Amino acid sequence: MSDRIRVGLIGCGFYARNHLHAWRDLKDAGADTVGVCDVDAAKARAAGDAFGVPWFTDAAILIDQAKPDLVDITTRMDSHQALARLAAEHGVAAVVQKPFAPSYDDCVAIVETARRHGTFLAVHENFRFQTPMCRVAAVIASGAIGEPGWGRLSFRTGFDVYRTQPYFYSEERLAILDVGIHVLDLARVFLGEVERISCETQRRNPKVRAEDTATMLLRHVSGAVSVVECTYESRRIPDSFPETLLEIEGSAGSIVVGRGERMTVTSQGLSWEEAIGSPLLAWTSRPWHVSQESVLHANAHMLECLKAGRPAATSGEDNLKTYALVEAAYEAAATGRAVRPKAWSPGPG
Ligand SMILES: NC(=O)c1ccc[n+]([C@@H]2O[C@H](COP(=O)([O-])OP(=O)(O)OC[C@H]3O[C@@H](n4cnc5c(N)ncnc54)[C@H](O)[C@@H]3O)[C@@H](O)[C@H]2O)c1
Incomplete structure (x- = not known):
């Protein structure tokens, strides 16, 4: 894996803003946000404009045109399996927000698909x-x-x-x-x-x-x-x-x-x-700060593991437990x- 990781984010809802800020803060660590996607065009456009990146309404087109190395899947759990499969089939690494999927069997299916394709899979378990x-x-x-x-x-x-x-x-x-x-x-x-x-x-x-x-x-x-x-x-x-x-x-x-x-x-x-109080990041505020800063730390960990070619602490397999x-x-x-x-x-x- 190169020193720079192209990141595409799928699902521009409530919590995704924290991910987008975190990826931007990780630019010096090697993260380049190359596109965002939401089936709701207004949300995709708003996120794309706010972070200065191309926006899409179809994850397959995001993968095809923006060519991410990693997709950060910040949709709700019912869409995780299909989006993670799409990533694996294109040889793209995926980080999936929690909950991993609606059932344990769905989670296992996501893990097995990534294993079959040999792709990096992690769950954004941030606490x-x-x-x-x-x-x-x-x-x-x-x-x-x-x-x-x-x-x-x-x-x-x-x-x-x-x-x-x-x-x-x-x-x-x-x-x-x-x-x-x-x-x-x-x-x-x-x-x-x-x-x-x-x-x-x-x-x-x-x-x-x-x-x-x-x-x-x-x-x-x-x-x-x-x-x-x-x-x-x-x-x-x-x-x-x-x-x-x-x-x-x-x-x-x-x-x-x-x-x-x-x-x-x-x-x-x-x-x-x-x-313990760590300094507030510019884009965080209380009371959400402890949650928001953990997104930065989680994303930094994902980036480091992907670059090093090793599984994340919160890999898909770990999250099954x-x-x-x-x-x-x-x-x-x-x-x-x-x-x-x-x-x-x-x-x-
Ligand atoms: N880790 C945490 O601390 C934390 C906190 C809040 C939310 N979350 C998790 O984040 C996830 C998202 O939650 P939210 O509150 O932001 O949800 P949300 O409904 O606000 O946002 C989800 C977005 O995904 C989009 N979407 C759905 N299917 C899609 C698809 N196939 N392709 C592209 N876009 C699609 C929707 O249009 C929506 O804009 C959930 O799994 C939730 O549990 C985690």
């Missing part, structure tokens, strides 16, 4: 690229808290997410698939793979079709136990949107991340507190039993 979460991973890796044995990871908000994402009202699966998926991914990163999961869901906002609250209990392969919580129906002031708060206890210490990205680490009886937790959580909630997540292996050849 683990948030500065506070990177710090947590680094503290655990340093050994400062010993072996992590227990955790609580929590995303609780009453922020009006329905204003920017009105489609949330009618989703068949909401809290776990939209935001629980991020927190489950963090639980995997911090405490390791999961042996079984149980889950209770609630629909506390009557205007919403699906669950808006989930409380999950995970037994990790290491023996660690974690509680993973998510809700869009919290009534607390101040609201912590869009921060993930957490506590992790290890054999030699603990980590607590509280509101305002404040992290407290206890190690061998010593304690210190540090404010997170998605399997989502499916297992829904099954656990429906049956009232603890469920073992599915596992996928590439099979012979």
Whole structure:
């Protein structure tokens, strides 16, 4: 792969702006945005004009004419499989926004198609690229808290997410698939793979079709136990949107991340507190900043991995393990039993 990567973005909706800003900020790192596409011409034109790149209304034409090395698929999940297949068939690398696809089997099909064509495939699972979460991973890796044995990871908000994402009202699966998926991914990163999961869901906002609250209990392969919580129906002031708060206890210490990205680490009886707050990027603003800056970090990671010819930390195959937790959580909630997540292996050849 050359030192410069031609990026085409597909899906110019609400969240795509963050991706486009991030790719522009990555110009010096080798990213060239060469075109954008949306089936809605007005959205495609607006994004093309704002970022000074050609715009298209058909992803096949974007690939044919703008000749991207990488397509960044920022549409909603129902179109991911067809767009990722299109990319793979043209030998183009793809990064797909979360949720990967509407079902686990669809996710597997996307992974298998990319494998067959030998193309780079990653999922834009960005929470683990948030500065506070990177710090947590680094503290655990340093050994400062010993072996992590227990955790609580929590995303609780009453922020009006329905204003920017009105489609949330009618989703068949909401809290776990939209935001629980991020927190489950963090639980995997911090405490390791999961042996079984149980889950209770609630629909506390009557205007919403699906669950808006989930409380999950995970037994990790290491023996660690974690509680993973998510809700869009919290009534607390101040609201912590869009921060993930957490506590992790290890054999030699603990980590607590509280509101305002404040992290407290206890190690061998010593304690210190540090404010993590990274400087705001020019195009971000609170409260979205921690989410927005993670897009820059995620895209930077994708770019680096693609150039180096190695899989992303959030490769399609890695994300199957997170998605399997989502499916297992829904099954656990429906049956009232603890469920073992599915596992996928590439099979012979
Ligand atoms: N990682 C995060 O923190 C985060 C935050 C918000 C949204 N998201 C994800 O981003 C994705 C997009 O969400 P959104 O709220 O921006 O949605 P949106 O509906 O605002 O935008 C999606 C856009 O894709 C376009 N589109 C659909 N099919 C297309 C196709 N075949 N070709 C070209 N364009 C097509 C639509 O016209 C629309 O403009 C979702 O998967 C969502 O879960 C992630």
